Amino acid sequence: KNQVEQSPQSLIILEGKNCTLQCNYTVSPFSNLRWYKQDTGRGPVSLTIMTFSENTKSNGRYTATLDADTKQSSLHITASQLSDSASYICVVGSSNDYKLSFGAGTTVTVRA
Amino acid sequence: EAGVVQSPRYKIIEKKQPVAFWCNPISGHNTLYWYRQNLGQGPELLIRYENEEAVDDSQLPKDRFSAERLKGVDSTLKIQPAELGDSAVYLCASSLRVQETQYFGPGTRLLVL
Numbered sequence: 001k002n003q004v005e006q007s008p009q010s011l012i013i014l015e016g017k018n019c020t021l022q023c024n025y026t027v028s029p030f031s032n033l034r035w036y037k038q039d040t041g042r043g044p045v046s047l048t049i050m051t052f053s054e055n056t057k058s059n060g061r062y063t064a065t066l067d068a069d070t071k072q073s074s075l076h077i078t079a080s081q082l083s084d085s086a087s088y089i090c091v092v093g094s095s096n097d098y099k100l101s102f103g104a105g106t107t108v109t110v111r112a
Numbered sequence: 113e114a115g116v117v118q119s120p121r122y123k124i125i126e127k128k129q130p131v132a133f134w135c136n137p138i139s140g141h142n143t144l145y146w147y148r149q150n151l152g153q154g155p156e157l158l159i160r161y162e163n164e165e166a167v168d169d170s171q172l173p174k175d176r177f178s179a180e181r182l183k184g185v186d187s188t189l190k191i192q193p194a195e196l197g198d199s200a201v202y203l204c205a206s207s208l209r210v211q212e213t214q215y216f217g218p219g220t221r222l223l224v225l
Contacts, residue, residue, distance in 0.1 A: 004154075031211065043116070043203050043216025044155070089154050098210045099168070102154030 003027075004092050006103035013080055013110055021106045023073040023090035031095035035064050035075045038087045038105065047075070047088075080110045114138070116217035118204050124223045130192035133220045137185070137206030144181055145214060146189050147203040155203055161187065162210065199224045 004025045013019045025033070032051050036044035048057040048064040050073070057064050061078045077084055090103040117136040125131050137144050142163050147155035158177065160168040163184035172179065176195070181187040191198055201221050205214040 034213070041218070041221075043205070043218050045216070046213045049213060091154075093211060097168075100157070100214075102156070104153050 004090055004101045004103035006088075006090050006106050008106060009104070010107040010109070013108070015080060015082060015110055015112050017080055019077050019080060019108065021075045021077075021088050021090075021108070023075070023092075023103055025071050025073070025090070025092045025101065025103075027071075027092040027094050027101050029095045030068060030071075031093040033064075033066055033073050033093070034091040035062070035073075036089040036091060038089060040086070044089055077108070080108075082110050082112060084108060085110045116204055116206055116215055118202075118217035118220055120220055121218060122221045122223075124225065125194055126225050127196055128193040130190065131194050131222065132188055132190045133202050133204075133222075135187045135189070135204030135217060137187070137204070138215055141206035141208055141215075142184070143207045143210050143212070144187050145205040145207075146179060146187070147205065149201045149203055149219070151200075158189070158202075160210070194222075194224045196224050198222060 007022045034049045035047045038044040047059050047062050050057050050066045052068050055066050063076045066073045087105040087107050089105040092101045119134050144161040146158040149155045159172045159179050161181045164181050179189045201219040203219045205216045207214045
């Protein structure tokens with residue numbers, strides 16, 4: 001069964017600090033990996049998407065990395081802001097059935 | 113351009129009652145998805161439409177859930193009868209084509225008492 005595991009489950013950081021979220025997956029055959037941001041009470045919004053040949057992708061203060069050999073990805077948030085408080089979900093696509101496997105998310109709380 | 117629109121935003125019903133959710137995808141998006149998201153979990157796919165055809169409904173509990181996408185645009189998801197365990201957020205998403213980026217609506221938060 002295709003799975004996506006995220007860690008940590010939650011974290012609290014001070015405004016201005018950096019943090020890194022982890023995503024490990026077993027989805028095969030691999031197609032792409034996305035990171036979504038989900039604010040409380042809202043639907044997820046796409047931050048980055050990476051295919052097999054890409055190992056890093058940035059979107060403002062968000063930088064995602066992908067190691068397709070070890071099936072690991074990370075999302076780095078630089079100089080966190082209060083508005084970064086949200087759940088960050090790792091989503092991995094399979095190339096043989098177009099199914100997406102969602103992680104449970106990491107809840108990030110940024111405090112002033 | 114408007115994003116994915118869902119209604120209602122919140123619904124509280126008693127168990128065994130029916131409930132329906134409505135979704136209007138982004139104009140021109142052929143693929144439409146319904147997801148269920150439990151608290152602290154990622155979304156789980158219920159059904160995927162390509163235009164008006166349901167191409168993946170393997171995770172839809174067909175004894176009580178039904179969905180339709182007439183004319184390949186708007187879609188409704190129905191639960192009849194609702195059970196306590198159906199309490200969750202029901203998300204609708206759309207994309208230009210399958211494997212393209214999905215755009216999510218705000219979701220309908222359902223509470224079954």
